Amino acid sequence: MTNPTQTQPQPQTQPDETQQTLTQPSRRLLSMQGALNLALDHALAADERTLIFGEDVGTLGGVFRVTDGLQQKYGPQRVFDTPLAEAAIMGMAVGLAMQGWKPIPELQFDGFSYPAVDQIVNQVARMRNRSRGAFSMPITLRLPSFGGIRAPEHHGESLEALFAHVPGLKVVSPSTPAEGYRLLRQAVADPDPVIFMEPKSRYWYKGAVDSADAEPALPVGTSRIVRRGSHVTLIAWGAMVARCLKAAQLGAEDGVEIEVIDLRWLKPIDAEGIAESVSRTKRAVVVHEAPLTAGLGAEVSALVSERCFGDLRAPVGRVTGYDIPYPSQAFEDAYLPSVDRILNAVQRVLEYRRG
Amino acid sequence: MTNPTQTQPQPQTQPDETQQTLTQPSRRLLSMQGALNLALDHALAADERTLIFGEDVGTLGGVFRVTDGLQQKYGPQRVFDTPLAEAAIMGMAVGLAMQGWKPIPELQFDGFSYPAVDQIVNQVARMRNRSRGAFSMPITLRLPSFGGIRAPEHHGESLEALFAHVPGLKVVSPSTPAEGYRLLRQAVADPDPVIFMEPKSRYWYKGAVDSADAEPALPVGTSRIVRRGSHVTLIAWGAMVARCLKAAQLGAEDGVEIEVIDLRWLKPIDAEGIAESVSRTKRAVVVHEAPLTAGLGAEVSALVSERCFGDLRAPVGRVTGYDIPYPSQAFEDAYLPSVDRILNAVQRVLEYRRG
């Protein structure tokens, strides 16, 4: 019997585009916020059935300004503010999709998507299945996500494990402006519902973005090796990718060659891509902001064990948030996986001896 | 550095009480539904601050009759029907707990707890932490759960992974009437919120229940070995425990000695107990009804790998529902882990050769 999860799309890698130069005219230096704004702008221009709506996305341009200027440019029919009700926002998206529209709703913060969980799980994710394909749900839910911005309670949540467990949803999170542009265009173009988790703490980091890159090259569900290494593989997404790269730099100074994978798609997960890397490095550590227990790191750990059992020299490490509510500002740095904690975990898997 | 998850409560085991005889006067043969009803009856009698409420729990006694007769016995102030609104039911529980009451709300079906997810995650699970302990939340949410009863959409969901990931919640599911009685008393007595997942498909199965067993013997977070075996460990909860026992019986006929663990507590998980078993059997398969990806099986797999890395002869197997919405009645048997699928997985881990 073949294990049902043993075949997955082939991994495709590409160099980290932030290291490329800005030669083509379509390339510019943008923040993640700017790149996402550009992606929405182009998406609205490309398909007149796309609609943007949510709390404060119109006149204000979003509390993070990701929809800045779009209502002025595309009019209040295609970019509009809603009353303050997350369930209705997602429920309305379902009805609009049944009418052939392509909704791109925003829920203002991770922690405020919980009131919409019923509509997302019971309706958005299932309407296509329930209607035997009569109604596609090409909905892209933009969700400012994860912590690290010194915000009040409910503004630092990581919901990827919840959404990745829901059949019918795809989940993705970009780590750089270029990825933000490319993945958001891809999510909007996708005929199925995509939860697009924007790492809030990366909104203002800049990188090169190629807006001619409208046709996404990597299929849904492919990861990206953002740094090559031979001793251990770090697997991360969102803001933790930059932190892993930092750890890899420091590791290199000590002679530890760390490979870093930006998982990008959190459902479907690129199990094949991860396995290819770990079969070379023989060791893996997964890093996320969400609490440990039943976090997506457990799935990554299980997948790696299933596919690389014979190769693994140590159990897959998990560096994660703790099993506590995301804490207030004063404790944020203590809570989030730090470069130190990542390096400690790397050291543990390197020094691991079978007991 | 010690791995933060390496110390857990010591496992305590006890014989499967369904195999004991009914000698003591406090012992009787009850269905799971009857055992839960008895537990609620005793909980209401034991503490006058306990309250039962939810949709149809009063006059009707619940759609599964778990609260049958309790309103007549304890009055409409302590056992009452609510309007049809799950978020308000859980929100009201929070306010009642802040007044010193001990709410035992019911949400009618697993799939209808989604509208209450915001109150459960953002309020029930956090009020204690937010108030620095000023307000405990001794709330037991009774949630008829899992599939197997030929019901319509939304009546066969498994939400344990969602709830186990939420800091501040405990999650438990009984597999037998005796366990139902004992664990429900324990959940109600617990000072923290407990999600009590009742396996619907087991409501009418009978077993011996000792109602004198009011003081639960096993601490929160301990699992139970329900069958001893030396070749492989099956880990399951709820209705899947019986199915694993069936598989173990069939396995024994073929000379395969299967150990079966009833995990009971899905948060906190008895990692130590599982590890003790797997360190003996060297092989493990986790079985659940929920979809594969990011299911609780991933957490169990990760924990086993972390603790038994040197002992494991094969990657931890996962026999689960598929990554599709829980299907309609005609497909239910095809979807749920069958004895055949469990035995296939056992065979795979037994025949596994390091590639």
Place this chain on the structure above:
Amino acid sequence: MATSDAAARDASSPSAASDIPAETLATLYRCMLLARRLDLDCVAMQRQGILPGYAPMQGQEAAQVGSGLALDAGRDFAFPTYRELGVAVAMGVDLVGYTASHQGSWHGGLYDPAASHFAPINAVVGGPVPHAVGWAMGAQLNRTDACAIAYFGDGASSQGDVHEAMNFAGIYRLPVIFFCQNNGWAISLPSERQVAGGSVAARAAGYGMPGVRIDGNDVLAVYRATRDAVETARSGGGPTVIEAMTYRVGPHSTSDDPGRYRSLAEEQSWLERDPLTRFAARLRTEFGFAEVFFDEAGAAADVVVQATRTAVTTLVVPPGGEMFDFVFSAPPAALLEQREAWQRETQTSQREG
């Protein structure tokens, strides 16, 4: 069922209501009768083990057929719950496909919801109501004059989703009708312990929209109120709440036991207000419909009921592999793998078992 046929022409000799042609009167009756008989037969099929469960709508035929026939099934769109057989009949939904949901073949049913303009059966109380609002917004953006109708119960009126949907509809002045069948009960809870203030229609004022409470067992009252609301919606007048007062005569579902929470006397008193009997009497006395019309309607209904039963009984459940096929437009590789593993294991167990 919504179109005229030979029997309808026969019935055209009777007189019309001032605002409703005789042919429509005939269609209303025929749909109600068919809904009644099919509903009773679904209960029978459940008892006979053909359907695993069913939610009877007996007593609500006027509310459902009267509203459903006031729509233009080619233009408007209905969002049902799990108890809208009468609306399905009125809108011409494939009834075998409809019943397939209760038969366990497929959540949502096997009819084509896009072609039928009748959304898949939805079991989340309150959940589909915001969909109607979104659909109505889409219709408005398309500059059509189509409208959406959301069906929901007295129990559903307590849900947050319904409030949010009404507020959105009021803010955007959307062409949507909130059609509440207040059938007295939400399983075991009577509506007076469900609806604070006592009236769902009265809530409409709080959203700045008209709300009407009507006798939901008077099919003409229902038809007129819905027709007016449709008119309002088409002409840019925005949303309306209609609360049709009716009664669930049967159990909540075939596994329910109403004897535990209500009296036979109450049920009896509502049986006396039976919408079908009432309408038949009016058709005879007020509009001069002849016995032959009723005979033919009964015979026609029986044909459909019998054909539906035969088809449902012999319904070929979709092959098991289909449970994987509609989750995504293009299933990801991991899901295809699961499908293949399922196929292999199914074959294995067939071999072994």
Place this chain on the structure above:
Amino acid sequence: MATSDAAARDASSPSAASDIPAETLATLYRCMLLARRLDLDCVAMQRQGILPGYAPMQGQEAAQVGSGLALDAGRDFAFPTYRELGVAVAMGVDLVGYTASHQGSWHGGLYDPAASHFAPINAVVGGPVPHAVGWAMGAQLNRTDACAIAYFGDGASSQGDVHEAMNFAGIYRLPVIFFCQNNGWAISLPSERQVAGGSVAARAAGYGMPGVRIDGNDVLAVYRATRDAVETARSGGGPTVIEAMTYRVGPHSTSDDPGRYRSLAEEQSWLERDPLTRFAARLRTEFGFAEVFFDEAGAAADVVVQATRTAVTTLVVPPGGEMFDFVFSAPPAALLEQREAWQRETQTSQREG
């Protein structure tokens, strides 16, 4: 703050309102003034980097203090949002502990919410409203005459939770007050595009409860309306909706830029209706309060503001390990392990870094 002190006795020479003693008038003013000055200083502390963020309540002092002082802080219980500094002042909440939430020391604040009868600060819009309903039910079960008050905004009125809570309160006739501060805006959305029908108070009728809309910048109107609602609640009359029409004069939070969505002229027009200035003028002209009262009130407020600032600036953030300590009554072993690992890694990185 709610108790009388020396200055209040000084102020007792002025005349009282027909139904409000002069001492209460004085307390109302003092609380409003303190709320105003502390609020402004919180904005200043945010600019100075002492607070990471803050949600100013300038302009809403009358609504908050007027309602908060109408409660019995030893008996009743308030459920605030994130913008209820004025209520905290009126109820005598420890203001350093209150500000600690905005300072980032602890979600919900460092005051004792059980002793203060003022729930932890709650950032989920609409989320705490059902808690007030549950608390009120608990009070009713306890056979006390205590009542609960839920604070929420015009934006929150759109949330399903608020509807569900009002319906529950109506069904059970609970002693709870739904106090809506309609401050014109929910971040960038004006209330006329938020509240279909235009009035939150008008929704009360739909739940069979009284709803009153009052001038939220008239502290005596607020005080009277709340006092009446409390009276109704205590005497078994059930819930009330109060909609206090007011205005958020400042930004939504210190990271908001109102220039993007509203005009200076609008802000200006509301500054002219400033509740503090209005009340001061009435105290002078109508009730004969002397200058010395205002001077003393100002001086007293400044003392509290200064003391609060000093304490907040030097606030000792709880030790990091505390983030593990309040999640459960007794932390499970796995969590204790995480705490220990955290401790070790913290020490490691201090050693390394």
